[in-house]
Amino acid sequence: MASKEKPLPANAQEHAIQYSLPEEKIAQGFAHLQHFSPAERSTRANSFLLKSIIFGFCGIIVPPHIIYPIAGIIVGFIGQAARKREKYLFLGGSVTCPACSSTEKIPKTNEQFPFLHFCSQCSARGEVSCPTLSDNL
Numbered sequence: 261m262a263s264k265e266k267p268l269p270a271n272a273q274e275h276a277i278q279y280s281l282p283e284e285k286i287a288q289g290f291a292h293l294q295h296f297s298p299a300e301r302s303t304r305a306n307s308f309l310l311k312s313i314i315f316g317f318c319g320i321i322v323p324p325h326i327i328y329p330i331a332g333i334i335v336g337f338i339g340q341a342a343r344k345r346e347k348y349l350f351l352g353g354s355v356t357c358p359a360c361s362s363t364e365k366i367p368k369t370n371e372q373f374p375f376l377h378f379c380s381q382c383s384a385r386g387e388v389s390c391p392t393l394s395d396n397l
């Protein structure tokens with residue numbers, strides 16, 4: 261099966277990340293992050309709100325008719341607030357698992373650091389963090 265990896269966006273930056281297990285075992289790796297300026301965050305958030313409302317109103321032809329526009333509006337505003345807080349997008353990375361020494365690929369996620377990751381080989385639960393990334397981007 262051919263892999264369908266999308267090319268990285270032009271503003272993607274490489275960062276060093278840490279994969280740390282509860283037993284104080286820490287491994288280093290790298291990840292690509294796409295940083296958003298305040299204007300880009302606002303654009304992404306408003307675009308999500310608009311799409312949710314449009315999809316909600318498209319669902320009005322399917323019974324029960326009134327549920328879809330209401331759900332679209334609610335989901336749109338919740339998603340808009342969440343996207344306004346996202347300062348970066350984790351595009352994927354790679355670490356070596358400190359427990360089993362296998363190379364572990366971490367898929368794209370919109371979670372912010374630190375987040376949990378389970379090793380696909382040994383199921384060790386670790387925390388992925390980025391020590392070089394400051395909170396006030």
Ligand SMILES: [Zn+2]
Binds near residue numbers: 358361379380382383
């Ligand atoms: Zn492992």
